[in-house]
Amino acid sequence: MLERLFCFLALCVLCGAAQAVTVLDDARQKIEITRAPQRIVSLLPSLTETVCALGQCQRLVGVDRYSNWPEGIQALPRMGGGIDPNIESIVAQKPDLVLLAGSTRGVERLQSLGITVLRLEPRTHADVQRVLRTVAEAIGVPRSEADRVWREIDAGVQAAVQSLKPQARSLRVYFEVSPTPYGASESSFIGETLLRMGVRNILPAALGPFPQINPEFVVRAQPDVIMAGDSSRASMLQRPGWAQMRAVREDRICVFQPEQADIVVRAGPRMAEGARLMAECLNRTAGGAR
Template sequence: MFRLRGLAWAFFVLCTSLAQAVTVRDDRQQEVSFSQAPARIVSLLPSLTETVCALGQCRKLVGLDRYSNWPASVRQLPRLGGGLDPNIELVVAQRPDLVLMATSARGAERLQALGITVLALEPRTHADLQRVINTLAQVLGVPASESERLWREINAGVLAAAQSLPPQAKGQKVYVEVSPAPYGASESSFIGETLMLMGLRNILPGNLGPFPKINPEFVVRAQPDIIMAGDSSRASMLQRPGWSQLKVIQSDQVCVFNTDESDTLVRAGPRMAEGARLMAQCIARSQGSKP
């Protein structure tokens, strides 16, 4: 009798372990396997930090890159360097069983050589975000119904923002600057896809890549009707050749976002719908109305 109970318990444990085991493919096209959901996570990309929390797993985060700042509960966690150049020693010191990082970040191979599991994910489009949400849910042991619900809410919010624009806004030419280098958001980025849903024309074609570094003279030649940029770009704009003569600047059709708004706008994460609303509000203001 006791032996049968022991066998039954062993079978239960085995089945539970198999049910928790999962293998996913990351954005390096590497297969990453997990025998169980990770309990100590280091996230080195703000959009991934936000997605982990949106899936209800914030409590598992033990360290972050210096830019992750949402939700507010993560701001007290240890900072482990930049997202692209993390401090490997500090990361290892947190004893993570999973490190989340961008494909463009350095250090993945070194961390793996030290026996640390790395999952590289870098969402740049709407489809990317949906896939990343589903992948993280699998890895974290979150029910598929929850990840599907999260994506539905994000997508519905983006569509609602797009549909809120006044009819006269359609067809406006827009330039969105994501950093003052300057880097812009092209048609192939998640920001560009949102602009397309709004019926707006992005001056940066998708064949430049999602977030290309651009020649400032390109914007002068394109003559956008509206410019969206973060506060960090404000000072440099008028220093660029020909920009002071842009009609969009002379007519004050520039939406300048504060730091918190810029963070929301440029991250392909669970706040993407909020970013879409910021863009819609900017466009509506330029038309003299509110969405």
């Protein structure tokens, strides 16, 4: 009897050891995870969506205020945002893993409380693939599943690329991610999608993925098409020189409604759907561009 008990306990130890992994986060820190987390808090919408795309939505016990997809997470407790995470609420959920962006505040406080924190912030297509694999490894999902999800995303982006009309492929585009204004350059995942479409981005990669833009820069560049969220449209017409731009005068502005904007600006599992929305915009506006 004692021998059987000893064997059982030894097997449990071996199983636990087999589940232990060490992953590298975006702060270049090695994060040791001793067993597959069952209570996960996510403080970045793209990471929330990544967990769910890997089929593990049920492990989420809290999310940030901006996470809104898939529908099943709507009832989860809200833990603030990147600049104001609610540490007390996070701790109260007793998470064994917190997923957040590298810029999220309070990381040191959470770590000092013994909570495992994994900082990940996808900005490019390669980042999305890497984050899928890292999250999968961290939560005990086979890498093959992460690779399957990535193949579906990449195939969806390619389908959007192939749907583009020939006359849309030479358009010059300005993509605004927020009305500050911040734009999406060639080095962002949005810029990479536009590049795959053969479209020219007026914001060069040298500016960084999501640079703050001087509105006069856009006026001088005279893009053929402007893409922006609904929150930007009203402020655009107040900017010096913008009302006289051809794209504005000829209404070659694609305004994404809030739900669409969430899809387009998140580097995550819905990137293919975002590519489809951009392709639809370009196809609609291609005829009037000069």
